[in-house]
Amino acid sequence: MDPENSRRDFLKxxxxxxxxxxxxxxxxxxGTYFLSPLWRKGEEGWLELGEISKILPGEPVKVxxxxxxxxxxxxxxxxxxxxxxxxxxxxxxxxxxxCTHLGCPYHWDTAKKKFxxxxxxxxxxxxxxxxxxxxxxxxxxxxxKVVGGKLLIKPRSGGx
Amino acid sequence: MLEPWKQKVRQxxxxxxxxxxxxxPYIIFKDTLVIFLAFLVIFYLAAAVGANLEEVANPTDTxxxxxxxxxxxxxxxxxxxxxxxxxxxxxxxxxxxxxxFLVILPFIDRGPKRHPLxxxxxxxxxxxxxxxxxxxxxxxxxxxxxxxxxxxxxQVMAGYQLYGQLHCNYCHSIQGRGGNAAPDLGTVGARxxxxxxxxxxxxxxxxxxxxxxxxxxxxxxxxxxxVTYLETLGKSEPFxxxxxxxxxxxxxACHVIDGNGGEAGPDLTAIRTYRDKAYLADYIQSPQQHxxxxxxxxxxxxxxxxxxxxxxRYILSTQRHHH
Amino acid sequence: xxxxxxxxxERLQIREIKVALFDRxxxxxxxxxxxxxxxxxxIFLLQSVTGILLAxxxxxxxxxxxxxxxxxxxxxxxxxxxxxxxxxxxxxxVLIVTLHMIRxxxxxxxxxxxxxxxxVGVFIWLIVMGFGFTGYLLPWDQKGYWATMVGTTxxxxxxxxxxxxxKLLRGGDTLGTVTLTRFYAIHVLVLPALVLTLIAxxxxxxxxxxxxxxxxxxxxxxxxx
Numbered sequence: 001m002d003p004e005n006s007r008r009d010f011l012k013x014x015x016x017x018x019x020x021x022x023x024x025x026x027x028x029x030x031g032t033y034f035l036s037p038l039w040r041k042g043e044e045g046w047l048e049l050g051e052i053s054k055i056l057p058g059e060p061v062k063v064x065x066x067x068x069x070x071x072x073x074x075x076x077x078x079x080x081x082x083x084x085x086x087x088x089x090x091x092x093x094x095x096x097x098x099c100t101h102l103g104c105p106y107h108w109d110t111a112k113k114k115f116x117x118x119x120x121x122x123x124x125x126x127x128x129x130x131x132x133x134x135x136x137x138x139x140x141x142x143x144x145k146v147v148g149g150k151l152l153i154k155p156r157s158g159g160x
Numbered sequence: 161m162l163e164p165w166k167q168k169v170r171q172x173x174x175x176x177x178x179x180x181x182x183x184x185p186y187i188i189f190k191d192t193l194v195i196f197l198a199f200l201v202i203f204y205l206a207a208a209v210g211a212n213l214e215e216v217a218n219p220t221d222t223x224x225x226x227x228x229x230x231x232x233x234x235x236x237x238x239x240x241x242x243x244x245x246x247x248x249x250x251x252x253x254x255x256x257x258x259x260x261f262l263v264i265l266p267f268i269d270r271g272p273k274r275h276p277l278x279x280x281x282x283x284x285x286x287x288x289x290x291x292x293x294x295x296x297x298x299x300x301x302x303x304x305x306x307x308x309x310x311x312x313x314x315q316v317m318a319g320y321q322l323y324g325q326l327h328c329n330y331c332h333s334i335q336g337r338g339g340n341a342a343p344d345l346g347t348v349g350a351r352x353x354x355x356x357x358x359x360x361x362x363x364x365x366x367x368x369x370x371x372x373x374x375x376x377x378x379x380x381x382x383x384x385x386x387v388t389y390l391e392t393l394g395k396s397e398p399f400x401x402x403x404x405x406x407x408x409x410x411x412x413a414c415h416v417i418d419g420n421g422g423e424a425g426p427d428l429t430a431i432r433t434y435r436d437k438a439y440l441a442d443y444i445q446s447p448q449q450h451x452x453x454x455x456x457x458x459x460x461x462x463x464x465x466x467x468x469x470x471x472x473r474y475i476l477s478t479q480r481h482h483h
Numbered sequence: 484x485x486x487x488x489x490x491x492x493e494r495l496q497i498r499e500i501k502v503a504l505f506d507r508x509x510x511x512x513x514x515x516x517x518x519x520x521x522x523x524x525x526i527f528l529l530q531s532v533t534g535i536l537l538a539x540x541x542x543x544x545x546x547x548x549x550x551x552x553x554x555x556x557x558x559x560x561x562x563x564x565x566x567x568x569x570x571x572x573x574x575x576x577v578l579i580v581t582l583h584m585i586r587x588x589x590x591x592x593x594x595x596x597x598x599x600x601x602x603v604g605v606f607i608w609l610i611v612m613g614f615g616f617t618g619y620l621l622p623w624d625q626k627g628y629w630a631t632m633v634g635t636t637x638x639x640x641x642x643x644x645x646x647x648x649x650k651l652l653r654g655g656d657t658l659g660t661v662t663l664t665r666f667y668a669i670h671v672l673v674l675p676a677l678v679l680t681l682i683a684x685x686x687x688x689x690x691x692x693x694x695x696x697x698x699x700x701x702x703x704x705x706x707x708x
Contacts, residue, residue, distance in 0.1 A: 008185055011186065011189040015185055015188055022195065022196055025203060033536050033560060036560035036561070039560075068378065069379070073553065073558075173693065177510045179511040182507065183505050183507050183508070188505075190518050191518045191522070195521065198525070202526075205567065206566075210563050211556070211563070213624055214626045217545070217549070217623045217628030217629075221625065226630060226632065227626065229615060231578075232612075236633070248645070263606075265588075265601065266594060266597075266598035269591070270594065274591030274699070276698070277700065278701040282591075
């Protein structure tokens with residue numbers, strides 16, 4: 001190869017090398033930044049639902065609570081609720097208040113003794129199992145614990 | 161028909177072009193290499209220096225030293241040379257004329273002569289303008305800050321802001337300001353330790369049975385900020401009778417406490433609402449480590465550790481008096 | 484690969500474009516100082532990428548602007564790097580575009596036939612300064628706030644139109660919420676649209692007319708060597 005051709009060849013390779021390095025140099029921090037929501041952990045604190053003595057066995061009880069949490073750069077206080085079921089006043093099952101079908105808010109039908117979702121007439125038993133309708137799985141539950149006579153739940157991060 | 165000189169310009173350009181090399185790869189190589197080197201510098205600065213974020217904008221602040229970015233410093237500095245009545249000239253009319261000049265430049269300076277030595281007027285004008293801009297920028301950079309700079313602890317500032325956002329002052333007061341439905345918090349840091357305050361914020365009723373303070377569901381870091389803020393308010397440790405004298409001999413020439421002292425440095429009255437003792441003591445000994453631009457001398461070796469401790473306690477004991 | 488190029492070439496004659504863009508000859512004597520223009524373009528691309536990334540985590544309201552920038556700096560992975568790149572890229576942009584302009588000024592490259600390249604270039608320089616001015620208010624920190632206060636007050640000094648101009652910049656009588664959203668819209672929508680158009684025009688001129696040759700001393704018989 002004559003010297004001019006090999007020089008051209010060297011320059012071409014250098015351009016692609018340097019260009020590639022710059023592309024990687026921008027793409028790595030940029031991509032990491034862009035993808036960071038994937039590995040960002042949600043807030044995982046325990047939330048207090050209230051005194052267990054106020055939750056009576058038998059009927060499910062809807063408990064409203066206020067949750068103060070970080071939402072990106074803002075600190076927001078949002079109101080939410082949960083359905084609490086207990087047989088003996090010692091062990092508690094707490095359901096996420098959204099139907100597992102499409103996320104509609106369901107309620108307890110006292111006459112029929114079932115959870116009823118108004119969107120597609122789905123029904124769930126007191127144990128959260130699907131009785132009828134389209135939901136793909138039983139009602140979602142929160143992890144619970146009892147500390148000092150108070151019921152605490154751990155909301156799951158992210159959607160079910 | 162083109163004027164003859166324009167034809168010559170074109171001819172000469174075509175000649176030089178024939179002698180030249182293709183854009184790719186010869187010129188693009190140079191471009192790529194220079195861009196690569198510039199990126200290295202920018203990446204280095206981004207990683208090593210980063211981007212500074214000052215305190216949140218505070219429209220009521222009267223002690224801030226406004227400074228533009230370096231590329232507007234020339235304008236900022238130029239305004240200092242014009243009396244108020246002529247400010248519009250420096251701020252608007254001169255820059256506008258300069259821009260207008262640049263826009264119409266190719267229509268003023270015409271003809272075939274391109275070499276700087278063949279256009280002495282425009283070359284000299286350019287050099288003068290450049291020297292002017294560069295020296296204005298340097299003067300702007302070197303201009304001293306008229307207001308002394310106080311660096312505040314971000315945790316304390318965050319706590320102070322939360323105190324306002326949560327409307328604590330509806331019930332509580334600090335040094336006489338606020339509601340009287342609940343205890344004064346100005347000295348709460350002296351009465352209770354960090355752990356007690358933290359537990360109290362988490363659940364007031366559990367720590368103080370019968371408390372009517374609502375449970376605020378605060379996040380752990382928010383509680384931390386509030387506690388840090390309250391601690392800086394309340395803590396004052398005993399100091400010796402020598403401390404005020406130490407202050408007036410070593411610090412009083414530049415700093416004010418309770419209205420007495422010099423004005424070259426910041427007023428230190430109630431500095432405890434911004435800073436804790438460890439910081440203050442360290443600052444007294446080696447100020448340049450915390451603020452490289454400060455003109456304050458370090459007292460390491462001048463004062464003993466015991467004296468620095470005594471002095472810090474004294475300075476932190478001062479509070480602003482509201483009349 | 485080759486078949487794809489052939490397929491496109493049969494329809495769009497892309498090889499002609501390649502010849503016009505990349506195989507064109509550059510006059511003899513064009514040296515390192517001529518890379519400033521390409522360098523500006525390179526930094527502009529860096530600013531675009533980092534700017535888009537920053538916009539994803541930024542909230543243009545006085546209530547949240549500072550918090551969101553602080554979130555970028557401390558919470559988002561490598562957020563401080565992306566912000567640092569954008570900030571130092573901005574300084575580099577101003578510096579390099581200005582140096583490019585100085586080069587063209589002293590070499591008289593704005594002369595026939597490149598007058599329009601120069602005029603467009605002056606406006607690009609002004610837009611770059613506008614990017615700087617609108618950009619550093621966005622973190623809503625002390626520096627940005629007070630610099631904008633000074634800047635808009637300077638605008639107020641303009642004869643006749645001053646007060647109206649300042650009011651337009653601020654979106655009202657005082658510096659506040661509306662100012663921030665205006666500056667944000669100008670910084671991320673208006674100025675990018677303008678500068679992209681002007682850069683396209685500027686590059687079109689350069690490719691069409693070729694980069695200017697280095698200046699030569701005037702000879703009695705004209706610029707001929």
